[in-house]
Amino acid sequence: MHAAEKKVRAFVRVKPTAHFAQDVIKFGPDNKSIDIYIKKDAKKGVVNNKQTDWSFKLDGVLHNTSQELTYETVAKKLVSEALTGYNGTIMCYGQTGAGKTYTMTGATAEYKHRGIIPRAVQQVFRAIACSVDSFITVRISYLEIYNETLCDLLSTTTSNDMQMAIVDCPQGVYVKGLSIHSVSDEEDALNLLFEGETNRVIAEHSLNKNSSRSHCIFTIYIEDLYICINSKINLIDLAGSERLSKTRSEGRVLKEAAYINKSLSFLEQIIIALADPKREHIPFRQSKLTHVLKDSLGGKCNTVLVANICGEALHVEETLSSLRFATRMKWITTEPVVNVTYDSEETVKTLEKEISLLKQELAMHDSLVNRSLVTYGPLTDVQVAEIKSQIHKYLQGAIDEIDIMNFRQVQEVFKQFKLIVRQQEGEVETRLRSKYILIDKNDFATIAAAQKAGVYVGELREDRTKSLISGRDLAAHLPSKSQVTVPTKNLDVKEKARNEDTVKNDAQPSKPVSEEISQRPSSPPSKAVAFEQFKEECGSEINRIFKENKSILLARRKRSSTVARRINIIKQEMEDIKKALEAQRQERSQQGEYVDEKGRLIIDEKEFLLIMKLKDLKEEYRCSYAELQDLKAEIQYCQHLVDRCRNKLISEFEIWYRESFLIPTYVQNALKPSGNIRPGMIPINRVMCLEEDEQERFEQMQEAMLPTGPDSVAFYKAKMKTDQKVMSAGHSSL
């Protein structure tokens, strides 16, 4: 991809102070230039050639500028370009205490004062939330360079001296051994930021007790798998740049200051070298800092520098040094390019070559098996129409097979079948809708109303979120008491039982939930007592159906044992008749048998009657046996319904009991009819956790009361989690 040349952008941010040296520091009206005036040193005598005033031109002067405006000016564009595949680097440079960390991370106690990193994280996740067809992954790393040692601020292993090294590779520089963490949302990313912050090595320093003596690089890696681009945003908080003499350091702090000075002066050298187009070799490897920043400074990256300065006259030397550094940075040119995960042009070429080879291979294969008419290109309209007609013939039974020609044709055949299935599904649904009313399965109120009115409510298997109510118009059916409630066969007893129960039900309407809440006893009643109450009130409908099914089952069982008894009697009677017939036959054979002119045996009337009786009994036996079989099937079916009703009754009772007597009042409020949670929707474990979990309650309260609105929730949640971790680490170390 062709890269357009760009300059590094440099801004200066002035830390607010009550003692601003207005005679020394002057801002230009364009808000881009800054002039420094130093009075001539009288001690140096009349001949004093030392320069006393300087003028610097930058991309912007941020004086008395809010964190928000600073972000808008410095970072917003760079972050949005990172989302389109450009690497970006933002660096804060300046003396200790000048506001680098404030600019980069910000004050973590207050959302309004958050710095560039949390805002960049928010911008990235907002962009992800807004994009419809992207598949973006975000990962985070946090590196610290302290005394020329690489340190992983987010290391998950206990020993941090795992071999970390800066590695140059064709894709750029990376730190081997640095942990990179996937994050799914803003809060996740902020958790890592705050965790890293607490891990930063803090050294005591005579200028600022909490001065950071290390360089920190927070990196956001973005990868869009959908459009195959990736990028990273390096957000760098450099160590204080003050000169050694001024720090009055000693011992370890002196050593730290020496390292810092060395790496920053190497950084300065690199910047001078980069700004010189004639320079061929840039000594990036001189220090860890410059090596890590190789991509960000001289590379294909958008780079922004913020020089943080103090406004007091006392710090004018450091201010001058920082402004010089910023001006030099502005000379550097970069060539930002989109990082494509793979070279699409090259891939297309390779694939085209492969396709043409495969086509040749196929043609050769076809000619070997004498298949000369096969084509492998996309199907024409005529070919698609031919396939359609074949499928219709196949479905009508006119043909038994569809000829398979090639893979495209097979795909088209499946596509056409799918279309036909969809079309038929649509027709079936239209037919169902003309006969039934579909209601949402979770719309318990409507379902309960329908059931109460005796309307059969079934479930559509294809779409389990819908329930099915028979009848064209629910309103028309609700008052009707004659609808079937349970999907049984024509069971005669159910009608009467239901009508009786429905009348009872109508006389005892369920109490509204809010009323129940207000009447809640101080301690929960025993389950046995509560169960009776439940059956009378909320569970009356399911209890009614349960009782109804049970009575049907009992009736069927009674009938079944009557029929079984009758079968046994018939069997006994048949045995007796068979014996009597046998005796008759023996008697006949002893007395001599008579036959008619056609040679058929003649029997007496008694024997004839016995045979007829046996025939009737056999028929009765057959019918009773068939009825018994039917009854057995019905009993099994009814038993199944009774079991289901019993289970439902018990499970609904359990939910009702917990929600009525065990859930805390503030959750009860959410369960009120006006609340967005309906009874039975909250898993009880979670509800009980809520009661125990003060933490979560606190979070809820925070969400409701945050002064800066819902945007700040992720920030405060992450902050709170980090504080808790620190506190618990503190407790455990006590």
Ligand SMILES: Nc1ncnc2c1ncn2[C@@H]1O[C@H](COP(=O)(O)OP(=O)(O)OP(=O)(O)O)[C@@H](O)[C@H]1O
């Ligand atoms: N623009 C600003 N507005 C308000 N307060 C600021 C601003 N800049 C810095 N501060 C405050 O000044 C103090 C020092 O700032 P900060 O810690 O950011 O300095 P630093 O340059 O990062 O120092 P170090 O080199 O030690 O990391 C902090 O208390 C910070 O809140």
